[in-house]
Every structure is written in structure tokens, then in C-alpha cells.
Amino acid sequence: MIISEIFRLYLGLIGGLLTVVGLILFVLSKAFHKDVSSIWNIYRGWLIMVPIFLIFVLLGRVVFIIGVLGLSIFSFIEFSQATQLNRSRWITYMVYIGIISVAVLALIRNPPTGFFGAYGMFMALPVYVIGLIVIVPILQNQHQGQLQAISLGVMGFIYFGWMFGHLSFLVDSSYADNYVLFIVFAVQIADISAYNFGKLFGRHKLRSNISPNKTLEGGIGALIVSLCLPWLFRATFPEFGPLQLVLTGLIVGVGSQLGDLTISLIKRDMGIKDMGTLIPGHGGVLDRIDSLIIAVPLFFHMTRYFGALYP
Numbered sequence: 001m002i003i004s005e006i007f008r009l010y011l012g013l014i015g016g017l018l019t020v021v022g023l024i025l026f027v028l029s030k031a032f033h034k035d036v037s038s039i040w041n042i043y044r045g046w047l048i049m050v051p052i053f054l055i056f057v058l059l060g061r062v063v064f065i066i067g068v069l070g071l072s073i074f075s076f077i078e079f080s081q082a083t084q085l086n087r088s089r090w091i092t093y094m095v096y097i098g099i100i101s102v103a104v105l106a107l108i109r110n111p112p113t114g115f116f117g118a119y120g121m122f123m124a125l126p127v128y129v130i131g132l133i134v135i136v137p138i139l140q141n142q143h144q145g146q147l148q149a150i151s152l153g154v155m156g157f158i159y160f161g162w163m164f165g166h167l168s169f170l171v172d173s174s175y176a177d178n179y180v181l182f183i184v185f186a187v188q189i190a191d192i193s194a195y196n197f198g199k200l201f202g203r204h205k206l207r208s209n210i211s212p213n214k215t216l217e218g219g220i221g222a223l224i225v226s227l228c229l230p231w232l233f234r235a236t237f238p239e240f241g242p243l244q245l246v247l248t249g250l251i252v253g254v255g256s257q258l259g260d261l262t263i264s265l266i267k268r269d270m271g272i273k274d275m276g277t278l279i280p281g282h283g284g285v286l287d288r289i290d291s292l293i294i295a296v297p298l299f300f301h302m303t304r305y306f307g308a309l310y311p
Contacts, residue, residue, distance in 0.1 A: 006236060007058065010181040014050055018043075049288065057180060062107065064180070065168040069103040074285040075160040082270050085156065088149040090136045098129035098157040102165035106172060117172035122165075129157050159262075159293055160286075166297040173309045178236045183252070183299050186229045187291045190222045190256040197221025211264040219257055226253030247302050255295030263290035 025043060028034040056067040076095060080086040102125065105118040133153040137146040170179050198218025206214040227249035230237065237245065263286060303309045 003058065004177045006177045006181060007054075009235070010185060011054060014054070014185065018046065018050065053184065057177065061171050061176065064171050065103055065106050068106075068165065068168045068171075069100065071285055071289055072099045072102070072160050072164055075164070075289060076156050078284045078286045079156050079160060079266075080152075082266070083152050085149060085152040088136075088153070090140070091133055091149050091153040092156075094129065094132040094136060095153050095157045095161065097132065098125065099161035099165070101125060101129070102161050103168060106165070106168035117169050119169065122162075122169060126158060126162055129161075130154055133157070163297045164289065164293050166300040167292070170296065170300050173303070175237075175239070179299070179303065182230075182233060182236045183296060184292065186226065186233075186252045187256045187295050189229065190226045190252050191260070191291050193225040194218040194222035194257065207261060210261055210268055214261070214264075222257060223250075223253035226250070226256070244302070244306055248299065251295055251298045251302060255298045256291040259294040260291045262294070263287070 021043060056064045073096070076092075076099060077086075080092050080095075086092055102122065105122045105125065108118055134150055137143065137150065167180065167183075170176070170183070173179055194214065195218065197220070198213070198215040201217040201221070202215030204216040205212065206216050206219050227246070229252065230240070230245040230248040234240075234245070237248070240248070300309070
């Protein structure tokens with residue numbers, strides 16, 4: 001097993017950050033007798049998620065794609081339960097077929113190009129899956145309440161299968177470790193930056209009816225940090241010029257917050273705080289990956305447009 005220099009870089013960086021944060025929490029708790037129990041829960045969640053993510057990256061494209069598939073399925077399960085889409089069993093089955101199809105298309109080789117990942121079919125897949133979804137009530141000869149079920153099914157596949165599934169195609173690129181490690185790391189840093197800037201400087205609500213705890217100052221802080229990250233990790237993008245680095249920062253800063261707000265909107269409409277309880281201190285799987293859902297496909301298509309995705 002060959003470990004790339006980029007993987008070593010991010011392994012050291014993430015390990016160092018977790019160590020420093022753990023020491024800070026320990027000192028605050030023991031020396032200053034601060035109540036940091038809620039933050040400890042979040043920290044323990046990271047201690048579970050980070051090693052799993054790094055192991056899946058280290059084990060290669062097949063294992064990583066299967067991991068993305070698992071996250072997509074768990075996210076859709078949480079979404080379908082929260083929205084009660086799971087009552088429409090056959091529509092949920094069609095969405096599962098679509099999500100699994102994304103993973104299959106990422107795994108197979110594309111004969112015309114010789115690269116892994118049937119990109120053309122992946123781009124056309126929403127047409128077929130939406131067709132499968134809308135044919136369900138037609139075959140069942142039902143119409144009452146079907147518009148809502150169809151809409152939720154389409155959104156479930158597009159969001160958690162197709163858009164998030166771009167991560168599986170990103171790992172098929174020549175710079176798989178570089179791109180995957182950066183986009184996941186940067187999006188999480190953007191989330192943390194929004195929280196900290198909001199706590200320190202927050203005065204104005206960003207979208208009070210959707211996510212009352214988010215502030216405009218936190219959003220601006222996250223955007224500034226995101227714009228700096230591609231330059232700080234310039235070694236991750238040997239093929240990027242200044243324009244691509246700026247666009248990468250904008251994609252992380254804007255895309256991550258838009259993805260988070262979108263899921264917050266759904267949760268607010270459903271009257272729930274978290275989509276699940278699987279991850280201690282973080283809620284469900286969907287609560288943790290929501291910031292990636294829009295940022296990943298935007299980053300994928302930006303790199304592909306500029307010819308940096310494949311040699």
C-alpha cells in the first residue's frame with residue numbers, strides 16, 4: 001500500500017488539530033473548571049468520523065466509493081423518515097436503485113476514454129431515475145398525495161444520490177487524494193469557522209427563520225477562511241492557477257453554507273433539530289454531510305471544465 005505525500009500532509013495536519021483541540025478542552029475542563037461537556041460530545045464524534053474517513057481514503061477507490069454509497073443510503077434513510085417519504089415504499093425503492101446505480105457507474109471503466117467512471121451515463125442518470133419515480137403512481141393508478149411523494153423522491157435522489165455521488169467520481173481522477181482530502185477538510189473548516197466567527201462577532205442573523213443560530217458575520221468569516229485555504233494548501237493543486245484557486249475558495253465558502261442551510265430549511269419545516277442520532281454530538285449522517293452536497297459537485301465540474309480532473 002503506497003501512501004501519498006498529500007495523504008501524509010493531511011494526516012499530520014488533522015491529527016495535530018485533533019490533538020491540540022483535545023488538550024485545550026482538557027485544560028479548560030480540569031484547570032479552569034469550565035463545563036465543556038457538549039463540546040466533548042462533538043469532539044468524540046470527530047474522533048470516530050475522522051479515522052473512518054481516512055481509512056476509506058487510504059484503502060483506495062473501490063472501498064471509498066462503497067463508503068460514499070453507504071453515506072448516501074444512510075442520508076436518504078434519514079431524509080425519507082423525516083419527511084415520511086418512506087410511506088411511499090415503491091418510490092423509495094426507485095431512489096435506492098438510483099443511489100446504487102451511481103456507485104456502480106463510478107466503479108466501472110468507461111471504454112471510450114479508458115478511465116474509470118462512466119461519466120456520460122452518470123450525467124444522464126437523473127433522467128432515468130426520475131422516470132422510474134414518476135412511473136410508480138402511474139402503474140399504481142393513484143393520484144392522491146402523489147405530487148408530494150414524487151417531489152420528495154426526486155429531491156432525495158438528486159441530493160443524496162446524484163449530487164453527493166460526485167464524490168465517488170472525484171476519487172476516479174488522477175489527483176484523487178488531493179481533491180477528496182481537500183474538499184472534505186476545507187468544508188469542515190468552513191463549518192467550524194462559521195460557528196466560531198458567529199460566536200465571537202455575530203450580531204446579525206443570517207436567515208433567522210431557517211437557522212436562527214447562524215449569523216451574517218459567521219458566514220462572512222467562513223467565506224474569508226475558505227478563500228484562504230486553497231492558497232495555504234497550494235501543494236494540493238499543482239495544476240491550478242490563481243483563477244482556479246479563487247474559484248475553489250468560493251465554492252467551499254458559498255457551497256458549504258448553502259448545503260447546510262438547505263438541510264436546515266427541511267429540518268425547520270419538519271419541526272426537528274437533527275436528522276438522526278447516529279453520530280454523538282453531531283446528530284445523523286445527513287447533519288454531517290449536508291455542507292458537502294452542493295460544494296462537491298461544484299468543485300468537480302469546475303476542475304473538469306478546466307481540464308484538471310484527468311490527465
